[in-house]
Amino acid sequence: MSIIKIGSRKSKLAMWQTETVAQSLYEQGIETTISSMETKGDKILDVSIAKIGSKGVFTEELEEQLLAGVTDIAVHSAKDMQSILPDGFELIAFTAREKVNDVLLALDTSLNLDDPTRKIRIGTSSVRRIALLKHYYPHIQTVEMRGNLQTRIQKLRDGACDALMLAYAGVKRMGYEEMIVTIFPEDQFVPPVGQGCIAIESATGLDADKKSRVRQCLNDRDSEACLLAERAYLRTLEGGCSIPAFGLAVLNGETLTLTVGLASLDGNTILKKTEQAPRQDAERLGERLGQYILENGGREMLAEIRRHIG
Secondary structure, X not given: OOOEEEEEEOOHHHHHHHHHHHHHHHHOOOOEEEEEEOOHHHHOOOOOHHHXXXXXXXXXXXXXXXXXXXXXEEEEEHHHOOOXXXXXXXXXXXXXXXXXXXXXXXXOOOOOOOOOOOOOEEXXXXXXXXXXXXXXXXXXXXXXOOOOHHHHXXXXXXXXXXXXXXXXXXXXXXXXXXXXXXXXXXOOOOOOOOOOOEEEEEEOOOOHHHHHHHHHHHOOHHHHHHHHHHHHHHHHHOOOOOOOEEEEEEEEOOEEEEEEEEEOOOOOOEEEEEEEEEHHHHHHHHHHHHHHHHHHHHHHHHHHHHHHHO
């Protein structure tokens, strides 16, 4: 079989994910090459993701390489993927999932969010995290924080904020677990769709044998069922990583439990719903819950959110 050409972002976390994928392929006898690049989302750091204006801020340039045949597959954090891919592209595999929680990193191990008398500044660029912090910890101040994990930690050390709110998966993969002071419960701080999972994208025209081998080697069936449900929910909302939506699917045997929701930007209102369905109905479950959220205040909330973030 010919070599699989892999496209990736250049950040340390993206390269960790890509090298992990390459190692998995190598263990199955598949040779790889890696081509890394900076995407629009990596270059524009003084504007929030929501306001950059492109739906594929971390994926567009990688997709151009896929379409041109420069690469065969692209490795992404699943949470960065658009809910509706551009024509000509598909997700062909989802890796086994890491722990999905949001976490708080700080230099001060005594940091306590429950103390309303203490002024705490939390660095995050996520509209979902900001909205949920406003809801559960209204006394907390948030600070806009873009850049890769190492850049953010340096900003923390320089005093730009008192703590960082991040995904556990990235923190663990980069070896910063000792800095975690809080692990947020996923039933309160429900993660964004796809958090903790690596997604493999290809052009729909990729050679069928390559596609089959990659999928056979990398795809985790349980992760795929969960991600199909979560992504169907987000697709129904026509949302991406720039709206304060959340969704988490969990498998217990052949039963899928999906919790979804949407928060207002000020954190005052949270719409939330949980339902179950058989594994094979994953996408229908996501679509059904998406319709529920839209029909129970979500449509108006999304219109208001989009008026504010453009």
